Amino acid sequence: MAEYIIRRVLQALLVLTVMTLLVFFGVNVIGNPVYIFASSECDQACLSAIIADLGLDQPIWRQYLTFVGNLAQGDMGKSFTHGVPALHLIFERLPATLELAFAALVLALVVGLPMGIYAGLRPDGWGAKLVMSFSMVAFSLPVFWIGIIMILTFSVQLGWMPSVGRGDTVDLGFVETSLLTLDGLHHLAMPAFTLSLIMMAMVIRLARAGMREVMFTDYIKFARANGVPERRVLGAHALKNILIPIVTVLGMEFGGVIAFAVVVESIFSWPGVGKMLIDAIAVLDRPLIVAYLICVVFMFVTLNLLVDILYSLLDPRIRLGGGRA
């Protein structure tokens, strides 16, 4: 187990190195951020002062080494535009994104799992066809379009739902959440639903496919032949077997959902990290972009690790740790 985790961390470090190199040199090629945010009255001397202050007068490889040195001490640099540590900015806005992604995940499971199981049990019924059509639509339609249509329908036309922001939040001391107020949930509903659609479609398809496969296995027949009630056959004997692929895919998707909540956050003006990233890219705020991406890599690695651990809990045949079984 320990060996396994160490290997995972080393892999993550490699990914981090490649990613920071790409972003560092990539953003450098696009343009000089100073010209974007320095005021128009700023003369050459003033510009040089800013450039020197940000360390942009150094050759790019030296900038990179400085950055790596700082990173090793836990310092990801200050945002060019905000002048505060980039990590601080990210942590300030991450809870809103996590909340959105978590709500989307729960929605995808709570709605998608029963729908998929139902479709798997009665694959020829019209109900199953309806479910599968829904999953196809949810999977195919672009997220931004769905978001805009939802705002048009429920906010503009019907006036039922708010279209902007988080609504009332409750301060829990360490984090603010809109999950605990009615107004917050009201605000959360549409963006969370929009964000959950792709995951939901995936859960439906995986649950259906898994169910169709599992229901024909001997162990399900054996459980039935022993008179085990149908509810228990489905709820324990079958469900635990179909959860394995679902956990894998959702675990990997969840990282993606957090990282790319960008679109949904922009549409619903959700004050999360995704929206922050878009703003940072617009002004070439390199430290903020790099810091954000480091966080994303960290998240992916952690999530994959969590999935592997969850996996071994669900399927006893999988035991983590090297080649030894």
Added chain:
Amino acid sequence: MTPVLELCGLQTSFVTPGATIHALRDLSLSVARGEILGLVGESGSGKSLTGFSINRLISPPGRVTAGEVRLHGQDILPLSEPEMRRLRGRKIAMIFQDPMMTLNPVLRIGTQIRDALLAHERLSDAEIRTRAIAALDEVGIPAPEARLRTYPHQLSGGMRQRVAIAIALLHQPDLVIADEPTTALDVTIQGQILALVQGLCRDRGTALIWISHDLAVVAGLADRIAVMYAGRIVEEGPVDDILDAPAHPYTAGLIASVPVPGQRGGRLQQIPGRMPALTDLPPGCAFAPRCARATAACGTMPPLTPVNEARAVRCIHPLGQEVPA
């Protein structure tokens, strides 16, 4: 005394909008208390389907379309699904072919025994434990307490089949349907499992239907055998009588196909051709196209005719009679 199980003119069909295929036709047999009936035939002859027709676990679109399944003289076909569930495992138990597939891979042995127990009895956790340990002990599993916490993949094939047998016999069923339970096992383990099932059924007076394609196994185990071909019984009677003097040419072919020790080097006997598909049965005797004794009269289906009070055969030209030229 009423037999434990009687099948009377059973017909099982697969009904689809396009076509109806009769997989079992005019199937009648009976098993008495403490009796072991060997049900023999090639793959596709309908022997496994007979087992599933008895406890009504045929995968759709298959279902029993005619005849009666009498348990202690009472037809159980009209029973509702919940009533049927209460019979499964309690009155009619089943053991499957492949012990690797029969036990649910993601549930502990203890959980699977517990589910089978709770399907028919209300028990406390302590009682469940006692019963489970006793059941595992009875089928010769060493250290049964420790086994409760293991998963199926941690046990060998023979051990798994013992667990499956223990589960099937938990409620002291009146009838056990064993669907080739030794086919997937090593020969030495086969012998142990055979002896185990034989012993347990004999002690409790359980009626046993042993489905097999292996005449050698059935010869040493069964009291009576029924030979199936293309969904019908073609010959039935006491095991020794039939093995010594088969009346149906197909039975004779099956017996001749068993390799005999001490006759190495010689060509093995074969039955020419293969069993016709159920969708493409000849009008009369289904075996006629492969039969050396077939005449024009075989173009009509012969009834299952008694040879003496214990035996019956479905053949116009049974062995021991002259075939008219």
